[in-house]
Amino acid sequence: MPLILAVNAGSSSLKSSIYRRGTLELVATSSASLKTEQERSKVIINDSPPTYEAEIRDHASALAHFLHNVKLDDEVVNVCHRVVHGGDYQQPIVITKDSYEHIEALSALAPLHNKAALTVMDAALKLLPNAQSIAFFDTTFHRTIPPHISTYAIDPTIARKKGLKKYGFHGLSYAYILRQVSTYLQKRPEDLSLIILHLGSGASICAVQNGRSLDTSMEFTPLSGLPGATRSGSVDPSLIFHYSSKVDGVKKDDKGTLGSGLHVTEAEEILNKQAGWNALAGTKDFARVTREAAEGNEQCALAFRLFVDRILNYIGAYHLKLHGSVDAVVFAGGIGENSAGLRKTIGEHIRCLGFPDVDGQRNERAGKSSEVVIDISNDTKRVLVCHTDEQQEMAKQCEGNVEFWQRD
Ligand SMILES: Nc1ncnc2c1ncn2[C@@H]1O[C@H](COP(=O)(O)OP(=O)(O)O)[C@@H](O)[C@H]1O
Numbered sequence: 131m132p133l134i135l136a137v138n139a140g141s142s143s144l145k146s147s148i149y150r151r152g153t154l155e156l157v158a159t160s161s162a163s164l165k166t167e168q169e170r171s172k173v174i175i176n177d178s179p180p181t182y183e184a185e186i187r188d189h190a191s192a193l194a195h196f197l198h199n200v201k202l203d204d205e206v207v208n209v210c211h212r213v214v215h216g217g218d219y220q221q222p223i224v225i226t227k228d229s230y231e232h233i234e235a236l237s238a239l240a241p242l243h244n245k246a247a248l249t250v251m252d253a254a255l256k257l258l259p260n261a262q263s264i265a266f267f268d269t270t271f272h273r274t275i276p277p278h279i280s281t282y283a284i285d286p287t288i289a290r291k292k293g294l295k296k297y298g299f300h301g302l303s304y305a306y307i308l309r310q311v312s313t314y315l316q317k318r319p320e321d322l323s324l325i326i327l328h329l330g331s332g333a334s335i336c337a338v339q340n341g342r343s344l345d346t347s348m349e350f351t352p353l354s355g356l357p358g359a360t361r362s363g364s365v366d367p368s369l370i371f372h373y374s375s376k377v378d379g380v381k382k383d384d385k386g387t388l389g390s391g392l393h394v395t396e397a398e399e400i401l402n403k404q405a406g407w408n409a410l411a412g413t414k415d416f417a418r419v420t421r422e423a424a425e426g427n428e429q430c431a432l433a434f435r436l437f438v439d440r441i442l443n444y445i446g447a448y449h450l451k452l453h454g455s456v457d458a459v460v461f462a463g464g465i466g467e468n469s470a471g472l473r474k475t476i477g478e479h480i481r482c483l484g485f486p487d488v489d490g491q492r493n494e495r496a497g498k499s500s501e502v503v504i505d506i507s508n509d510t511k512r513v514l515v516c517h518t519d520e521q522q523e524m525a526k527q528c529e530g531n532v533e534f535w536q537r538d
């Protein structure tokens with residue numbers, strides 16, 4: 131039976147899974163968390179042997195490492211690539227010279243992601259020359275966001291020309307979670323309204339109304355909304371100018387160059403790569419932020435509380451936009467699935483919206499559970515944890531689309 135390889139280039143990891151086409155049986159899977167240059171990457175392949183460390187420099191070498199270990203190259207017929215920014219692509223698309231160049235042109239709008247995905251595509255084209263590569267976009271799920279939510283209050287002609295609007299990200303994860311929660315609650319997706327928190331190195335929240343994305347916290351690029359490992363999240367737009375000119379006390383000139391000769395695009399880079407937990411607490415690892423916050427580290431406590439505060443901004447707003455009719459708040463992503471402490475804190479805050487108490491024991495056990503969806507509450511308005519799987523979502527969409535079977 132032919133195999134489907136699905137690759138997810140996240141900002142801090144490369145997750146790769148191989149499925150058997152027809153049954154979608156998982157044949158092999160790997161999660162490589164990509165660390166800084168000094169640290170070695172942690173790799174898990176098939177959970178056994180358990181986590182080990184390997185010399186992996188980047189996303190492309192993580193894929194090469196996985197393929198070298200599993201030795202299934204000859205059987206792979208489709209390679210599904212998660213691409214974070216798909217611009218106005220409404221569907222997954224086979225990688226051709228044209229679509230590759232289009233994704234490349236969108237790189238500036240997802241600086242931590244699209245380029246990495248392209249290097250993984252290059253590696254896949256080289257290592258698996260006979261397989262067909264297909265791009266699946268984070269943005270596609272959010273095409274249902276209505277214009278009054280996706281539009282910025284700026285000149286409409288310029289906005290249209292430059293594509294300045296809310297696109298939304300983490301869409302493959304939201305699509306997977308919606309499907310799983312629908313099965314778990316035995317309700318059709320079109321009858322479900324959810325507030326989903328995808329909290330990882332990049333973090334976002336989505337309001338799902340009747341099975342469709344109504345609003346989400348990441349906007350034009352994955353920089354906006356919640357803070358992340360190295361991302362500031364939303365800031366006052368004027369902060370960029372004041373940040374740079376305050377640094378050295380020099381006023382910005384009229385060429386778009388800021389204070390110390392810092393160009394606006396460099397300021398964007400700083401907010402993407404030198405902000406977030408790493409700037410506040412000196413670590414990109416939210417597990418460490420949580421642990422050290424509990425041990426009394428003030429900067430970590432600040433980062434933790436700040437994250438909770440920003441999350442509450444969105445839950446409150448989305449609860450209102452969904453008219454209080456919310457079947458469940460769902461936690462997912464590396465932090466959402468593993469941080470019982472964060473879930474407990476958020477759980478305490480949302481009780482005033484009619485959500486039940488988070489069950490202490492079920493909450494503690496949820497991260498290690500082999501179930502895909504776990505109820506950590508006890509009521510009709512639920513609090514759930516979902517082990518999200520963007521690779522499986524891509525494989526499922528690939529499986530359901532005969533257009534992608536042409537190379538058999
Ligand atoms: N037990 C834990 N508590 C809090 N955060 C955790 C825990 N385990 C993993 N994480 C965090 O999950 C994040 C990675 O999430 P993930 O969704 O895999 O990332 P990516 O954005 O690369 O897809 C890291 O910041 C990591 O610290």
Ligand SMILES: CC(=O)OP(=O)(O)O
Binds near residue numbers: 214
């Ligand atoms: C969109 C985004 O931030 O993705 P990730 O969390 O995988 O880095």
Ligand SMILES: [Mg+2]
Binds near residue numbers: 141
């Ligand atoms: Mg991710």
